[in-house]
Amino acid sequence: MTLLLLLITTAVAVADISLGYEERGLGVGADQWVIDENTGQLTRAAPGTAHTDPNEYKYELQCHLGGGDFDTPCLARQLECKDGPDGEEGIPVTWLSRPRGVPGAVWAHHSGPTCLFDARPEDLLPRIAADIQREFQSLPVNAGTVVAQPSPHTLRGAETNFYAEAAEQQFDVTMFGQQVHIVATPFQYTWNYGDGTVFGPQPSMGGPLPQDRWGEKTRTSHAYGATGDFQVVLTTTFQGTYSVNAGPPLPIPGQGQFSAPPQTISVWRSLTRNYADDCNANPQGQGCPGAAR
Structure with a gap:
């Protein structure tokens, strides 16, 4: 206020x-x-x-x-x-x-x-x-992008790490003949993982993991229970300030919610088989790379 x-x-x-x-x-x-x-x-x-x-x-x-x-x-x-x-x-x-x-x-x-x-x-x-x-909510605010690890394919039952890349944005608009400067700052994130699971709104945008840690559970990760293609949607909530003709920054009441374009993640299943053949001794043995398929 x-x-x-x-x-x-x-x-x-x-x-x-x-x-x-x-x-x-x-x-x-x-x-x-x-x-x-x-x-x-x-x-x-x-x-x-x-x-x-x-x-x-x-x-x-x-x-x-x-x-x-x-x-x-x-x-x-x-x-x-x-x-x-x-x-x-x-x-x-x-x-x-x-x-x-x-x-x-x-x-x-x-x-x-x-x-x-x-x-x-x-x-x-x-x-x-x-x-x-109303002006704030009508701005072309970029909700950010969704990053998945691994991507674009992941495994059923494994933790897929999702994180957002979102940034503060500034806009100049004219209202009632005045120059109004608006600053939009992201502060909450909602994840719709496409399989009926929604997480948020909450303050964590997540973050990247090194490849040797892929599969770990994180604040924003998700494990899919079924195979298929899923549309992941990030909705970012922004709060803002405005100043009139370079006057003092004033808080904008309420919030603005903006959704990023959906990202497709393909969930596969993994198969594990045990074979008795030694591929060095028998390159054509069952399961060996050179075997007929």
């Missing part, structure tokens, strides 16, 4: 607007809002929800000194916010942060300067916050 304290300032007027973002919704001023699970719409919630993010944030106009005063030398080198995503001009801002609830805590520079492009910046971040989870 994250609380944003936004300070919107002009040369003639100052307005403080408090905005909070919850795991299930957001807050505006003294009101708390949540997303209705049935309709997907924001509705006013009962008061008393506590914020757990240890920090609070605000943005200020770049070069602003407070009240109606500005730093004149700073204005000469102020960031230009032209040609926004929709062609409009924006406002240059810097982001500040401080620990929430600490008496006497001082605002410190967090990031920026950067630009905000919106005719109503005071409710820009709540609009993005209300839509960020």
Whole structure:
């Protein structure tokens, strides 16, 4: 959960607007809002929800000194916010942060300067916050790849070691005319081994074994009880953060689940026979490499 304290300032007027973002919704001023699970719409919630993010944030106009005063030398080198995503001009801002609830805590520079492009910046971040989870789940996140040892063939009854190769990914999207940077980090994995067995979600992505240890049981290995071809599917759960116009990274509520393309594993059976012939003395003996088949 994250609380944003936004300070919107002009040369003639100052307005403080408090905005909070919850795991299930957001807050505006003294009101708390949540997303209705049935309709997907924001509705006013009962008061008393506590914020757990240890920090609070605000943005200020770049070069602003407070009240109606500005730093004149700073204005000469102020960031230009032209040609926004929709062609409009924006406002240059810097982001500040401080620990929430600490008496006497001082605002410190967090990031920026950067630009905000919106005719109503005071409710820009709540609009993005209300839509960020849907945007996150629609991203082309690569779930990773499935690696099997041995592969593409394994033996019935033997442990086949499966592991995932998945990585953090970053995306830049435009939301309500703003540049939003999203970071997706894998943290849970679900294995569908194709024979009706599912393992997960759980935090282990597994790992490779040296060839002389193939067949050992591992956290993510599986032993097939029947022969045939099976489609192994990895589903990776990602958690994410987002930042608006290079602002502070904020947590995305909920998670995104993405599945990798299935990998075929062929399960064979092994046969063991004992023969009495000495292949050195009789190369054509039963079971010898040179014997007629």
